Amino acid sequence: MKPRHKRIALITGGLATVGIAAALVLNALNSNIAFFVTPTEIAEGKAPQGQIFRIGGIVKEGSIRRDNLTVHFAITDTAKEVPVTYTGILPDLFQEGKGAVAQGRINPDGTFTATEVLAKHDENYMPPEAQHAVDQAQKAQKTIKQ
Amino acid sequence: MIPELGHFALILAFFVSLVQGVLPLVGAHKNRADWVAVARPATAASFLLVGVSFACLTWAFYVNDFSVEYVAGHSNTQLPTMYRLSAVWGGHEGSLLLWVFMLVGWAAAVAAFSRQLPAAMVARVLGVLGLVTVGLMAFVLLTSNPFDRLMSPPAEGRSLNPLLQDPGLIYHPPLLYMGYVGMAVAYAFAMAALLAGQLDAAWARWSRPWTTVAWVFLTLGIALGSWWAYYELGWGGWWFWDPVENASFMPWLVCTALIHSLAVTEKRGSFKNWTVLLAIAAFSLSLLGTFLVRSGVLTSVHAFATDPKRGLFILILLAVVVGASLLLFAARAPKVSPGGRFELISRETFLLVNNVLLVVACGAVLLGTLYPLIVDAFGGGKISVGPPYFNAVFIPIMLPLLVLVALGPVARWKQADLPAMLKKLWPAAVAAVAAGIVLPMLAGEWHAYVALALALVGWMSAALVLQTIDRLKAGSPTASWWGMQIAHFGLAVMVVGIAMVSTYQEERDVRMEPGETVSVGGYTFKFLGVKESRGPNYTADVGTFELSQDGKLMRLLHPEKRAYDTSQMPMTEAAIDAGFTRDVYVSLAEPLSPDVENGPWAVRVYFKPFVDWIWGGSLLMALGGLLAAADRRYRIRAKSSAAVAANAAGAAA
Structure with a gap:
């Protein structure tokens, strides 16, 4: 085989690999991205219907109620709150008054069914998404007062 | 003072x-x-x-x-x-x-x-x-x-x-850092060669053992981290595609590519520029990893309270390193002499494909890890990219690599004879088909995914055996050859673990009262109750479970729920009965009626077939790396060149 042909073959092969990988990436990104929505945005009806997304905020004090393995609680950004149900075992750091991020779907009745509740390593750590939700809500309240 | x-x-x-x-x-x-x-x-x-x-x-x-x-x-x-x-x-x-x-x-x-x-x-x-x-x-x-x-x-x-x-913390960070920082050595060798304008086979030979040892540490560090997450976090998973895990995995992928590309540079003098770029990339990725971990810009299970000023500093350091290295590279690369030629079917080509696949895989992981940052920076809102993305992209890119692992070592440098290679390897192809059909049935249910994975394992292992027989006939192989074989075998072992555990694992979250039983994977757990006990700096609820199979009592398991004196955070300590072909795993979640004595608990039980093979495979890879780095030729040739230098000096005198 001539060197030129060889180079063409190698370059074609390389481009094909990258092309296939790009197709895989785009396809996978499309179906595996979870948007992050704050409780206020849910109250405003901005939640994506029938799609998996994440909510974050503070677990409302006194809201945790257990029914065997199903746990009911509310996530609040200090302005609005969303009732959440989760069946299964919660991470050790899940506590009332602490930040939490949950992933799942919204039901027609406005409750959120979580398939995953995120765990953290450090009790003093606030998930950035939860912090973001609280910051947004407080910013909005300030604007109203002014 | x-x-x-x-x-x-x-x-x-x-x-x-x-x-x-x-x-x-x-x-x-x-x-x-x-x-x-x-x-x-x-x-x-x-x-x-x-x-x-x-x-x-x-x-x-x-x-x-x-x-x-x-x-x-x-x-x-x-x-x-x-x-x-x-x-x-x-x-x-x-x-x-x-x-x-x-x-x-x-x-x-x-x-x-x-x-x-x-x-x-x-x-x-x-x-x-x-x-x-x-x-x-x-x-x-x-x-x-x-x-x-x-x-x-x-x-x-x-x-x-x-x-x-936990004992895991004593070893995991130092090992991982040894690997991370070891990338700096590979990088320093590449930079030194660029500065000297001396990118040649000698440079590759000097750099190789160091790069391989750094890779060994990185491999062990990642494996230990994965094992730690498995037993200490109480989640039972071994890999989460968490940004911090990815941060250590990306340099590993690039370093693996680098090891293979260095082999070509040493033996054939080709791929020089590419090898240098890989060394720069590996070190840059380990700095990027440090940035991701330390800046807290990504939501991660590893995220600790952080300080944005620190993130900025590392980002600047990263920019300086990448910028300076690429400038130097741009200035020196055009002067690099082209290496030895090779035909389309040759060991060089196989190693090139290996490199392309590993780098593309790393790129896909990088994209998935940084995508939330990119989208947020362009005002697209906050998003997260989940593990399914990584599985969907990473696995298909890795599959061809598993096929090629068997072909590369058989191929000759410069020009390989494909028909002769296939003639040599046909029993491996038969073994692959047999393994794909029969082994999943022995495991219980036939799944296409497991069949494919086990067929590839059959292909890799049979090819390894054939090569070894061939090589032994030709005389005793070098340590680095054995290292390669063992590391490739480790890869096969790891694939078995990954395929088996992700398909056949069973997980159950249940409510249990003392005296109740639950079964997974043919094992039965009987909950006997929970007792309080005191540790050095914590109080623990220690559960007792009877583990039995086919009605025969095997052993008692004691998972714990600890409350540390200085922390509000409860800690789950899982109890694991580890075995060659399976782990069974039980952890206590929480008391469901805390006020009632001997009340019910939420309990998680797992059956994890072949999960230990994942870490066993990593250990084999690391062992292979050590053997390769310890090869005598890195010392002997060095000595002879020293002797040459001494002779030359003597002649001059």
Whole structure:
């Protein structure tokens, strides 16, 4: 085989690999991205219907109620709150008054069914998404007062 | 006084590293032997000084000196001594000091074990390492000084995060950092070669053992981290595609590519530019990893309370490293001579494909990890990319690699004979089909995914056996050849573990009253109850479970739920019965009626077939790497070249 042909073959092969990988990436990104929505945005009806997304905020004090393995609680950004149900075992750091991020779907009745509740390593750590939700809500309240 | 001594030693080390980074590089450039000669002593001095600094911090932890802010934040008098010492790297400041200590340790090792290399080359390598050390030390001294004092020291420290009070923490961070920082050595060799304009087979041969050893540490560090997450976090998973895991995995992928590309550069003199780029990429990715971990820009299970100023500093350091290296590369690369030619079907091509696949896989992981940041930066809102993305992209890219692993070592350099190779390997193809059809049925249910994975394992292992028989006929192989075989076999073992556990694992979350039983994977757990017990610095609810199979009692398992005295955070300690072909795993979640004596608990039980093969495979890979790095030829040839040099010197005299 001539060197030129060889180079063409190698370059074609390389481009094909990258092309296939790009197709895989785009396809996978499309179906595996979870948007992050704050409780206020849910109250405003901005939640994506029938799609998996994440909510974050503070677990409302006194809201945790257990029914065997199903746990009911509310996530609040200090302005609005969303009732959440989760069946299964919660991470050790899940506590009332602490930040939490949950992933799942919204039901027609406005409750959120979580398939995953995120765990953290450090009790003093606030998930950035939860912090973001609280910051947004407080910013909005300030604007109203002014 | 001791903490100030540590701080002072670190400041001194900073200036010594500055000397180490400047004089030898300038000296090598201007051919000044006296400046070149500074490299080794400066490296040794810097190593000693950082060692003193590290010892001072360790001492502060040992004597519970809570006037040091970092000690007060991460230790406690109740903490067992072992954890008080490992708490040195339990937080941000200390782990960075460990980073720096490892870096000067690598530099000292290069200085000590490279007597046979030309002095100018060693001077350049140590010089580049010195500059990297300066950057990281500035980071520690300016933003994260572990020796900062408190005006009014507390009587008691805040203690170490309970998750980190585990033997895994003693080994995992140091091993991982050794790997991370080892990328700096591969990078320094590449930079030194570029600076000298001497990108050749000799450079590749010098760089290879160091790169391989760094890769071994990275492999062990990642594997240990995965094992730690498996048993300590109580989630039962072994890989989560978490940003911090990805941060260590990306340099690993690129370093794996680098090891293979270095082989081509050493043996055939090809791929030189590419090898240099990989070395730059591997080190840049390990800096990027540090940035991701330390800046807290990504939501991660590893995320700790962070400081944005620190993230910015590492980002600047990263930009300087990448920018300077690429500039140098752009200036020198056009002068690099092309390497040996090769045909389309040749070992070079197989290794090229290996490299393309590994780099593309790394790119896909990088994209998935950074995508939330990119989208957020362009105002697209906050999103997260889940594990299904990574599985969907990573696995298809890796499958061809598993096919090629068997072909590459059989192929000849320069020009390989494909029909002859296939003739040699046809029994492996038969073994592959047989393994794909039969083995999944033995495991219970036939799944296409497992069948494919086990067929590939059959292909890889049978090819390994055929090659070994062939090679043994031709005479006794070298250590590095055995290293390659063992590492490739480790890959096959790991694929078995991954395929089996992800398909056949069983998980059940159940409510259990004392006396009740639950079954997974043919094993039965009987819950006998929970008793309170007292540990050195925690109180634990210790559960007792009877594990039995086919009605035969096997053993008792004792998972714990701990409440540490200094923390509000409960800790789950899983109980695992580990075995060659399966683990069974039980953990206590929480009491469902805390007020009732002997009340029900939420319990999680797992059946994990072949999960230990994942870590076993990693160990085999690491062992293979060690054997390859220990090959005699790295020393013998060096000696003979030293002899040549001595002869030449003698002749000149």
